[in-house]
Amino acid sequence: MQALKKGMIISMKAKHPIMKKIKKYKTGYLMMAPFFLLFFLFTVLPVVISMGLSFTNFNMLEWPKFCGWDNYLKLFLDDDIFPIALKNTLIFAVITGPASYLMCLFFAWIINEFSGKLRAFLTLIFYAPSISGNAYMVWSLIISGDRYGYLNGILLKLGLINSPILWMKTEKYIMPILIVVQLWLSLGTGFLTFIAGLQTIDKSLYEAAAIDGVKNRWQELWYVTLPSMKPQLMFGAVMQITTSFAVADISIQLAGNPSVNYAGATIVTHLMDYGSGIRYEMGYASAIATILFLLMIGTNKLVQKMLGKVGD
Amino acid sequence: MKIGKGKLLAHFKHPKKHQLNRSKAGNALLFTLMAICGLFMVIPLVMILNNAFKPFDELFRYPPKIFVRNPTGKNFKDLIVLMSNSWIPFSRYILNTIIIAGGGTIGHILIASMAAYPLAKLDIPGKKFLFSIVVLALMFNGTVTSIPNYMIISYLGLNNTYWAVILPAFASSLGLYLMKQFMEQIPDSLLESARLDGAGEMSIFLRIVMPNVKPAWLTLAIFQFQTMWGNTGSGFLRSEQLKPLQYALYQVASGGVARQGAAAVVQLIIAAIPITFFLICQSQVIETMTTSGIKE
Numbered sequence: 001m002q003a004l005k006k007g008m009i010i011s012m013k014a015k016h017p018i019m020k021k022i023k024k025y026k027t028g029y030l031m032m033a034p035f036f037l038l039f040f041l042f043t044v045l046p047v048v049i050s051m052g053l054s055f056t057n058f059n060m061l062e063w064p065k066f067c068g069w070d071n072y073l074k075l076f077l078d079d080d081i082f083p084i085a086l087k088n089t090l091i092f093a094v095i096t097g098p099a100s101y102l103m104c105l106f107f108a109w110i111i112n113e114f115s116g117k118l119r120a121f122l123t124l125i126f127y128a129p130s131i132s133g134n135a136y137m138v139w140s141l142i143i144s145g146d147r148y149g150y151l152n153g154i155l156l157k158l159g160l161i162n163s164p165i166l167w168m169k170t171e172k173y174i175m176p177i178l179i180v181v182q183l184w185l186s187l188g189t190g191f192l193t194f195i196a197g198l199q200t201i202d203k204s205l206y207e208a209a210a211i212d213g214v215k216n217r218w219q220e221l222w223y224v225t226l227p228s229m230k231p232q233l234m235f236g237a238v239m240q241i242t243t244s245f246a247v248a249d250i251s252i253q254l255a256g257n258p259s260v261n262y263a264g265a266t267i268v269t270h271l272m273d274y275g276s277g278i279r280y281e282m283g284y285a286s287a288i289a290t291i292l293f294l295l296m297i298g299t300n301k302l303v304q305k306m307l308g309k310v311g312d
Numbered sequence: 313m314k315i316g317k318g319k320l321l322a323h324f325k326h327p328k329k330h331q332l333n334r335s336k337a338g339n340a341l342l343f344t345l346m347a348i349c350g351l352f353m354v355i356p357l358v359m360i361l362n363n364a365f366k367p368f369d370e371l372f373r374y375p376p377k378i379f380v381r382n383p384t385g386k387n388f389k390d391l392i393v394l395m396s397n398s399w400i401p402f403s404r405y406i407l408n409t410i411i412i413a414g415g416g417t418i419g420h421i422l423i424a425s426m427a428a429y430p431l432a433k434l435d436i437p438g439k440k441f442l443f444s445i446v447v448l449a450l451m452f453n454g455t456v457t458s459i460p461n462y463m464i465i466s467y468l469g470l471n472n473t474y475w476a477v478i479l480p481a482f483a484s485s486l487g488l489y490l491m492k493q494f495m496e497q498i499p500d501s502l503l504e505s506a507r508l509d510g511a512g513e514m515s516i517f518l519r520i521v522m523p524n525v526k527p528a529w530l531t532l533a534i535f536q537f538q539t540m541w542g543n544t545g546s547g548f549l550r551s552e553q554l555k556p557l558q559y560a561l562y563q564v565a566s567g568g569v570a571r572q573g574a575a576a577v578v579q580l581i582i583a584a585i586p587i588t589f590f591l592i593c594q595s596q597v598i599e600t601m602t603t604s605g606i607k608e
Contacts, residue, residue: 018437021436021437022436022437025430025434025435025436025513027512027513027514028429028430028434028436028513029430029436031426031427031429031430031513031514031517032426032427032430032431032442034423034426034427034482035423035424035426035427035482035483035488036427036442036483037483038423038479038480038482038483039446039449039483039485039488041464041468041483042461042464042465042479042480042483043449043457043480043483043484043485044445044449045460045464046457046458046460046461046464047449047452047457049457049460049463050452050456050457050460053456053460060459107346107349110342110345110346111346113334113342117595120591120594120595120597121591122346122350123594124587124590124591124594125350125353125354125357126349126350126353127590128353128354128355128356128357129353129356131538131583131586131587131590132357132360132583132587133542133582133583134356134359134360134579134583135356137356137359138355138356138359141376141378144375146375148374148375148376149375184352184353187353189486189535192531192534192535193490193531195531195597196494196527196528196530196531196597197494197527199527199597200494200497200525200527200528216335216338217334217335217338231493231494231496231497232493232494234493235489235490235493238450238451238489239450239486241451242450242451245451246453268453268455271453271455271456272455275455275456276455276458282456282459285455285456286456289452289453289455289456292451292453293448293451293452293453296451297448297451300447300451
């Protein structure tokens with residue numbers, strides 16, 4: 001990409017203002033070159049190829065066969081599971097998305113009140129679910145379907161139920177439990193970024209705000225802290241969108257794939273079913289990925305607009 | 313911090329200014345909430361730690377208990393014996409991990425930050441377009457790109473080399489996005505005065521920008537190290553000599569029921585290494601910035 005641009009400069013030798021600017025910022029382009037070269041090769045190119053594959057039948061053994069919009073038509077008209085997966089994904093996006101985001105912000109903000117080593121330690125405790133990689137182990141103990149599962153044990157003791165409930169095998173419990181687990185997992189990338197963001201705020205702004213009549217920590221949060229960390233808030237929102245729309249692992253681990261009546265299916269579990277499961281229908285999986293991609297882009301546009309209003 | 317010495321003095325004058333506007337009731341409420349939530353969050357760590365010390369019968373007790381009753385060090389001894397019997401010396405796996413996780417982390421921070429600076433602070437044509445591609449790239453699912461990725465890496469002849477794992481990691485979009493967001497906050501006046509002093513963009517980047525966004529790249533280091541530590545290079549690193557520590561540990565631990573004790577210690581090691589790295593970076597994030605923020 002960079003090479004192309006440079007080539008253009010040389011061939012045109014124009015006095016156009018943009019060309020002048022490009023020349024002026026030669027170092028800037030050189031600094032970006034290594035990243036964008038690799039990024040183009042290992043990220044953009046695979047995405048473009050995948051999007052192309054979404055218009056083909058590709059079983060990974062034979063050369064892909066072009067099939068036009070067939071995959072998309074099948075996805076929307078002929079796939080009984082996709083509507084369930086879409087619905088569940090939207091539930092995650094609407095419930096765990098904003099809730100996780102607010103949790104990240106809230107806990108980062110409180111942890112910021114502590115100082116020194118204690119703060120690093122508290123951060124670790126709250127980040128633990130994201131770093132320890134054994135969420136499945138913990139939650140399968142709690143929601144185990146026999147009477148030894150912690151949740152069943154408590155409910156039996158309290159006399160609220162008479163016999164243990166098979167939580168992950170009962171359709172109506174699957175989504176609520178997955179939502180709780182997802183919330184428990186929410187303090188990840190956004191959380192640490194907010195903690196770092198809070199550290200870069202100019203502390204004298206708080207004194208100035210106190211003089212201007214900011215009375216309590218909530219006002220301070222709204223009028224000083226949040227407006228000062230808008231770039232981090234935007235970043236956190238994008239990361240939140242990418243995780244909420246892509247819930248899959250936890251559903252597969254706890255509810256299985258396929259789950260009972262597909263009650264825990266999400267767009268990504270559906271995609272994995274075709275892309276990396278036993279079906280190997282890469283074209284169809286790519287079509288699902290493309291639709292998910294468009295969904296996320298739309299949501300991102302909306303969220304960035306809303307975040308523009310913070311602190312007004 | 314390179315922002316100015318006045319900053320430091322200001323801190324000593326008002327060391328506790330952050331305690332403005334705090335009510336005691338509010339403190340009590342928030343801190344109680346923290347304690348309760350913290351208990352839920354720390355369960356996974358407590359479990360890993362306890363399992364590593366459980367004797368055999370406790371590991372298989374049903375129903376399982378979180379806390380160990382008769383702690384033992386036998387699991388650790390078992391693991392050491394298993395490790396010393398491995399086909400390739402364990403030091404080789406450690407070296408591989410240092411190259412992959414260490415190299416992948418340092419290289420990514422440098423390359424992504426270097427690209428983030430012009431995007432955040434220079435008025436260069438095309439930057440909006442480039443940046444929006446980076447953000448969009450975060451939203452495409454990795455399952456379907458893995459096949460094209462494999463083809464590209466094979467085509468470039470990188471298969472079965474460290475580069476197959478490291479090069480794509482260098483250009484992960486998350487890092488560029490994170491660094492760019494933090495760099496945006498650096499006041500232009502700071503850079504402008506350096507330019508007037510005749511500093512080139514590269515030296516401004518290294519001497520002014522990077523020190524000012526230290527919390528950002530320390531945080532990025534945590535993310536990237538965690539990702540690279542979890543990357544066992546499956547599919548790309550076929551020779552045993554190239555495989556990372558995490559892979560070798562899993563191999564050692566996956567020997568059926570008899571190795572469950574060693575497996576519990578492996579779980580502990582696999583969590584402990586990124587946690588140690590996390591604590592080092594996180595305490596740095598906080599230490600560097602308690603005295604100052606980025607000042608306008």
